[in-house]
Amino acid sequence: MDGVNKIEQALDEALSRAEASGAPPRLASALRYAVFPGGARIRPRLCLAVAYACGIEDAAPATAAASAIELLHCASLVHDDLPCFDDAATRRGKPSVHRAFGEPLAVLAGDALIVLAFETLARETACPPLRLAGLVLSVGRAVGMPLGIVAGQAWECEPQADLRAYHRAKTGALFAAATVCGAVAAGHEADPWRDLGERLGEAFQVADDLRDAAGNAEDLGKPVGRDAALDRMSAARELGIDGALMRLDDLVDEAVASIPRCPGASELRTLIRIEAQRFLPKELVRVAA
Template identity: 45%
Template sequence: MLNDRIEAAIQRHICSAAVQGPAPIGLHKAIDYSVFPGGARIRPVILTSVAKPTVHRQFSETTAVLAGDSLIVGAFSTLTSQVDVDARRACNLVAHLANYTGFPNGICAGQAWEDEATIDLKSYHLSKTGALFIAATQMGAIAAGHDPDPWQELGARIGQAFQIADDLMDVVCADQDMGKPAGQDVKNDRPSAVSEYGVDGAKRLLNDILGGAIASIPSCPGEAELAKMVQLQSTRLMSVDRQATHS
């Protein structure tokens, strides 16, 4: 199965890095804790809590930051390890990952939007959450030797839906259901679909975005299997809609 192959590949790369020489055991444990178990592996198989405390709770905030930095750098290391196989394709993959990680289109820019006086919600969602979903869909196309551009919409839709669902959960779910403290968007004055459109408006937007997700899948081998994966994730995200209706 695809998930088994993904898990094996991640395990192989994480373990190979750990045996290359002496390394801080605490950081190694934090990295391993961050990655395993991986829940649904939504981005790799293109959202839910994996029922354990966050890394900064389990270890420390400093270690969590270092673990995140290490995993980001490790992703680039994994991609460049394929240069001898296909240099052009490997470089294209690195360029795409860099674009959707840094500035101005990546997750770093998305996080920085929270410090702006005026925030464009769509741009915030697209870069904070959508960026890595777009990277996942487009890099999959690149790895298969296809044009990445037709895959942008699918990644953007899934990413935006994920963020809107998270915004709704922050309002309608309890701490234990989320796996993290609820009500943080309002407490920290973060931009959210709920503050922008209200609960009902955010639900309608989530429905609209998910409604077009499957239709946006480009024609390709394995299209039916991918459509099933997207439908499964859509069903999970729609469960937030139902919780919001009954709250």
């Protein structure tokens, strides 16, 4: 899942437009602060990896979709860290946006990143209208109701929720958008690629639950133990560490098996297995081996 430089450049260009003359300077700074420096950029890298596996010739539509997905992910982190949700003090090894800029600007920064994502998708995607419509629909579906990341966040506010449904919405939705958009950008059908994204997203969330339960805050760049502190459902709490590790392995196997036929299927399977090893906190890598 290469293409990091391409993604970073596209994100920088999108932020530069948002910072243009006339923009409120502190809000503009908050946007860039929320996006850079980034994390693993796994969602946009996955989008590009699928596009290349499908044999894409013009990478511009996939890069635009990848950038939009990452901007939406960053927006979700800003909102997730707010006092009304996790009240997280740090993110990616530095103060969270609401700690650095205040809660009002953090809310606005998250909102602005959502709008910027769709603007970026529309501005940078030079492809047939039907293909662009498919990209916009896939990204929008991953964010909103009833099954997008907004729904995933809302499940935390419900008295009861199914853990897998929660994981599919909160994390799996954007992963599904990444795989679907990579395929659509390359001119392939969307639906055969949805299972790959949903299973990878669920696997990533299970791993994130394990990181929260057994990881190190200094290594992760964010607080740990939040699921227990907030009495929030998680795979580690529901299944135990060993059970969550087994669930993670099963999901990765299912993801790899779901990859549709395409020119780069073999390489994509290898890349996903390598990437999955990076999901776990180092404290559990030996246990999982």
